[in-house]
Amino acid sequence: MSSIPSLLRDRIAATPDAEAYRVPSDDGWISLSWREVGDRVRGLALGLAKLGSGPGARVSILCSTRLEWILCDLAVLATGAATTTIYPSNTAAESAFIISDSGSTIVIAENDDQVAKLESVRKELPGVSHVIVIDGTPSDDGWVIPLDSVPADEGDYDAMVDAIAQDDLATLIYTSGTTGRPKGVELTHDNWLYTADAVREINLISPSDLHFLWLPLSHSFGKLLEVVMIGQGVPTAIDGRLDKIAENLGVLRPTFMAAAPRIFEKIHNTVVANMRNEGGLKLRIFEWARKTGIRVVRARQRGVPVPITTRIEYALADRLVFAKLRERFGGRIRYFISGAAPLSQDIAEFFDAAGLTILEGYGLTESSAGTFLNRPESVKFGTVGLPFPGTEVRIADDDGEILIKGRGIMRGYHNLPEDTAEALEDGWLHTGDIGELDDVGRLRITDRKKELIKTSGGKYVAPTYLEGKIKAACPYVSHVFVHGDRRNYVTCLVTLDMEVVRPWAQAQSLPLDPEELREHPRMRAEVEKAIQQVNAGEASYATVKKFAILGSDFTVETGELTASLKIKRKAVEERYGSVLDGFYDA
The missing domain is CATH 3.40.50.12780 (ANL, N-terminal domain)
Structure with a gap:
């Protein structure tokens, strides 16, 4: 066709x-x-x-x-x-x-x-x-x-x-504009047909x-x-x-x-928060089941046998906890697919433990969205899997940028020949993402090239990685914005998911108004505990030293999120500039 x-x-x-x-x-x-x-x-x-x-x-x-x-x-x-x-x-x-x-x-x-x-x-x-x-x-x-x-x-x-004809223009999709003015990406019929062919293959x-x-x-x-x-x-x-x-x-x-990762974060945080609100025996069973499941997941990921005692425990955990979670989603899910933004490995492990494996993939509008995907039979968390058949990939020697080539690559940017030439140098799409390939060709994304934080001490920090870790560590958090470019240490802004946090706050007799709740010592302690948990596994220069909880969430309507639920970093920096600057006041 x-x-x-x-x-x-x-x-x-x-x-x-x-x-x-x-x-x-x-x-x-x-x-x-x-x-x-x-x-x-x-x-x-x-x-x-x-x-x-x-x-x-x-x-x-x-x-x-x-x-x-x-x-x-x-x-x-x-x-x-x-x-x-x-x-x-x-x-x-x-x-x-x-x-x-x-x-x-x-x-x-x-x-x-x-x-x-x-x-x-x-x-x-x-x-x-x-x-x-x-x-x-x-x-x-x-x-x-x-x-x-x-x-x-x-x-x-x-x-x-x-x-x-195959090369006729089919779609103009304007980039979300997280870093500047939107550009119209020209995608042909053949670009889209390639994705259909690749998934079939x-x-x-x-x-x-x-x-x-x-x-x-x-x-x-x-x-x-x-x-x-x-x-x-x-x-x-x-x-x-x-x-x-x-x-x-x-x-x-x-x-x-x-789905975008935000949906899986929301599901995870709702489940964890509900269990915390239940407390008592139900919470202890849930925490035991989660730890047991993640032990099994990590053993599988390493390719080592799961001890018989752990398998028995996991079967019990599945009957008591995970099977009920699967049933909430209809009981027939073979897998979820995640794309559009990085997925926290902690979230991926939790879902896999529950028998709801998430296949993380990667692509850009400029590559017709589908370029890499974990295969059901060889999922490797922390990676976006192997390239689609027919897609070539290489990592730039100088800065680690991911370069891709193939039938799915755009025709160019609409009426922007200079931008097109820059993005498609020598036929390779310069993705703007930093990554590495493992020994079997799976891609691991380090971060966005333009979003990497370089501290005043010359150390590079990947903000989206830290943001994902913090969100996974605290179920009451909706969004995290890590900051620190050209600063002497890293800080962050945190927003609350009021749908999730309200039942907990009510049970604890805490204020239900977001402005009051964000300053309450109990709320700050919950967020700080999560940040310290993440900090414990990071190099000193990558640890979050200060944070603020905001009174309102980031949304598409208020301009801090793209329609695919990614943070518009410039918009957040502009809106909350005084708060961010305050972290570094002498």
Whole structure:
């Protein structure tokens, strides 16, 4: 096949009546077959073509994760146009920049709130001929058209699909901008087809699986999952509501789910905090089970036999603790997949002990999201696994930067030839990450090249590593921001997960207001204990000397997090500069 629409067409021909997608409804969940998906995509594509979508055109999608996102994306691609993705959390100004920079002439918006955002910057969008709203009302002047009113026209759908070439642009995804102005990453149909081919080759999933998708489809990780599931014919249950993840896992009983590390941290911290609140015998059993499980995990990781007494203990721990945890997630999880940010090894070990193995992977938007992945049969915690088949990797001799090459590498940055040349020097993508390869070729990420802290004493510190360790050590912590570049020691900011900490605070008769709680000696003692626990395993120059607990969490809405839940380091430094500077006052 030469394109994503031709991949879909092949899927429909192969398994027309098999389940493709499952979506929430008022009465539970309803399913669509691949044939039904094909019919809807065909009708919408012909309608979009009539409105001006076609070869060389761009259509922006401003919408949360839901079935219509995928249907619209596939329809846009079928016309020969490219999709530009916009996070629903983007501001009006950010949305206007992406729409204008990409040259989008049509925007598909989720609802009236998103349309209002576009209306507020309409003067900056002279090239946009139509806004198509999924759940909303039309405008009097015809600029806004409801999705179900898009005119399905007669036309040759198959001819449109046949005309798409592998090297045609499929997607423009703008980088999250953690370090500067967003850049549009140009990804072709062949870039995405490579990911589908690679996953099929490593035999990771099959049509008997059920995939639960909540990740933002505006992010490259979500888009990768969309294409891979079409290629493999795996049914996907879709619900982008973060507050429904735990409930959906229990109801849907999926066999695998991909997520950012923050989701696994949240699950881990909730479980640990609940056990602490229970106290007594339940807590002692839980702590014993966790320690027993991690002993078994570490023995397996070292490749050494597990003593018979430990195996007996582990079987009991599984029956008393871990089996109940698996059942909360439906009881059918074969594995989770983690990407988009580093996963703490402590978190990975806990989940593996519980029989919920997390396969950590690695990739960038510039590499179509999928580049490395731990294989189920050879998981090595602390690494992101082996490269996908067909991907080459090497480590730069001078600074340890990870360089990759292969079919998944972007065509370039949109209208930024100098940046493209710098990123793709000699055909190798310069990732900006530092890492090393082990003796079998698995990659270990040390840190972001641009985020490494260099103390005034000349020592390098990896902040995301320390942040992950601290979050794993204290269940009440939501986010940690480690600071100390060009300073004489390392410090950090800590935010509280109030959903997790509130029951504990209430049981301890502590203040429930975050501003009061953050300064309470008991709360500070809990965080300090975790920091000291992490410090005990680090070199002196990498230990956290001072910390502050903040009164509000980092969020996407307030600007400290990207849509994939990574910390925007510059934004945090700017907002909390006075607090950070105060750590170093004489």
